[in-house]
Amino acid sequence: MQTASTNICERLCNKSIREMSLLVNIPRLTVYDIITTWKQLGTTATQPQSGRPHKMTERGQHMLKRTMRRSHQLSAESISKDLQTSCGFKISTATVCRELYGMDFHG
Structure with a gap:
């Protein structure tokens, strides 16, 4: 039995970013960012943002x-x-x- 993630992987493997974007109906830049994040960090989870720290510890x-x-x-x-x-x-x-x-x- 195939899970949803393996089914999606089979559909998207060896596709261009443009083709993936059209298949999943997500903008190309978003697909590119997801792939880049996966390659760099090994995850697509949202990372903590940089910014000004809280004044109170x-x-x-x-x-x-x-x-x-x-x-x-x-x-x-x-x-x-x-x-x-x-x-x-x-x-x-x-x-x-x-x-x-x-x-x-x-x-």
Whole structure:
């Protein structure tokens, strides 16, 4: 019994990129990118993107959660000052607000 992947492989083996593109109804550039990724990495899974790292580390997020558990009525400004003095994190109030929102602390 043939699986779907072996059936597709048999259809696409020894075909040009243009022919593969027409058979599977995908743009040629996409087919080319998939083949190139497979040859370079051995997988077609999505790879992590490069970009600017998060300002808060795991430790910083843990400290922020712990601070919020102690008192829910602290302002973002007081939390950022507390983190700066106790842990040495340089963090703005906007970053504190954004991280709290990401942790489902609203209001």
